[in-house]
Structures are given as C-alpha cells and as structure tokens.
Amino acid sequence: MSGVMHAPLMGIFLTAELTGGYDLFLPLLIVSTISYGTIKFFEPYSIYTMRLARRGELLTHHKDKAVLTLLKIGSVIETDFVSVRPEMNLQDMVKAISQSTRNLFPVVSKEGQLIGVVLLDEIRNIMFRPDLYKRMFVNEFMSIPPARVEVDDSMEKVMKAFDDTGAWNLPVVEDGRYVGFVSKSKIFNSYRRVLRHYSED
Incomplete structure (x- = not known):
C-alpha cells in the first residue's frame, strides 16, 4: 500500500x-x-x-504545467495559410502572396507532404523583379522549418520546440502531411484564457 x-x-x-x-x-x-x-x-x-x-x-500543483495539460494542440492550429508547390515559379509565388494576409507560406507536394516554407521577408528583394519571374522557382528560395510539430504532440512538447528553435511559428504535420501552423501568440492567448479560468476555480 x-x-x-x-x-x-x-x-x-x-x-x-x-x-x-x-x-x-x-x-x-x-x-x-x-x-x-x-x-x-x-x-x-x-x-x-x-x-x-x-x-x-x-493536473499537478505546478500551475504552468497544469495549464499546458489543459491546452490541446487542435485548439490552436491555424489553417488560413496559402500553400504553394515547389515547382511554382516566382510569378506564381507573387500571385499567392497577393491572395494571402500572412507572411508565411507552406511548401507542399502534390501528395500533401510538407517540404518547406517560404518567408515573405526572405524574398522581398526578388519579388519585385519581373525579369526573375519565370527563371526562379519556389524550391530555390524555400527554407526548411527549424522544427515540426505532430498533430498529437502534447502542448508541453510544443512549447519545448518553440524554446529550442526560437521560432514564432511552427508547422503542424500528421504523418508528414501538412495540417497547419501553431504560433506562440495564439498559444499565449489560449494560455492566459485557461489560466484565468483555472485561477477562478
């Protein structure tokens, strides 16, 4: 006993x-x-x-861990990102940018596998050069995300990935297939909301 x-x-x-x-x-x-x-x-x-x-x-007496336990990754995944293909040229990329309110674009294969990401800040110097529109392709200027988050990861593991990489957004995948992104800001907002409710109880 x-x-x-x-x-x-x-x-x-x-x-x-x-x-x-x-x-x-x-x-x-x-x-x-x-x-x-x-x-x-x-x-x-x-x-x-x-x-x-x-x-x-x-749930433990450690309040931070307890609140993270109550948060589920599904509630903070954002999916309003315009995805692009690696074979698209710069002109197609500029069109995708004009259709999006985000500065981050997942690069996805035909099978839905996440290949990389395109950051708007990293292509500003070439996106206004029409002479490169047909000559440059997404797979040339995309980058590899610093980490990936699995759709069934615990929030504690997600926060560790943010701490280890220093990233503000991380892609969420399920068996390698692109699902969406999680951001620190949305997690913090959800954290504060749950913490407020947790404290009131």
Whole structure:
C-alpha cells in the first residue's frame, strides 16, 4: 500500500488498526518508509495517477504545467495559410502572396507532404523583379522549418520546440502531411484564457 498507492501513512495506520498490533508500530513505520522511498525513486506516480501522467493529462500543483495539460494542440492550429508547390515559379509565388494576409507560406507536394516554407521577408528583394519571374522557382528560395510539430504532440512538447528553435511559428504535420501552423501568440492567448479560468476555480 505504501509503495503501490504512495500512501505510507494509510499503510501504517490501516495495518495497525486491522491487526491491533500497535506494538509493531515502529517496524511498520520503518517498512512503510523504506517501501515508499524505494518506489518513489523508481516511479514518481502512484497506480492511480500513472496512466494520466504518461498521457500528459495529470493536473499537478505546478500551475504552468497544469495549464499546458489543459491546452490541446487542435485548439490552436491555424489553417488560413496559402500553400504553394515547389515547382511554382516566382510569378506564381507573387500571385499567392497577393491572395494571402500572412507572411508565411507552406511548401507542399502534390501528395500533401510538407517540404518547406517560404518567408515573405526572405524574398522581398526578388519579388519585385519581373525579369526573375519565370527563371526562379519556389524550391530555390524555400527554407526548411527549424522544427515540426505532430498533430498529437502534447502542448508541453510544443512549447519545448518553440524554446529550442526560437521560432514564432511552427508547422503542424500528421504523418508528414501538412495540417497547419501553431504560433506562440495564439498559444499565449489560449494560455492566459485557461489560466484565468483555472485561477477562478
């Protein structure tokens, strides 16, 4: 009980109460303490919380982690991006830019696989040069995203990817297929909203 349930006091008092052996209180105390300490070293969660913890759904007293647990990646994915193909020329790219309100364009294959991204800031110096419209292609000026986020990743893992890369937007994929993007700003807005609700409760 002390080890499996992470309940050493319950193990001590319940055993003493059921057996009436309060003379054995000290040995019970020693055994329960050793049992609890040993299992806690190898398994930080009890049998009741182990599955939740492994799925990343365990609410703890650590408020930041608890709030991130409540956030799901599906609620912060943005899909209003105009995708382009690697074989498109610069003229096609300029048309795509005129149809978008974003400065980021996913490069997607015919099968829907994410190949790279085009950042508007990186092609400003060539997008107003008509002489290059037919000569340059997307696969020449696209870049590889610093990281990819899987659609079933936990929010804690997503935030780690942002911290590791320093990126502001990261693409979301499912088995390599483009799904959308997640941005720090949308995650922070959702975080504040959930934190406010969490604090009120």
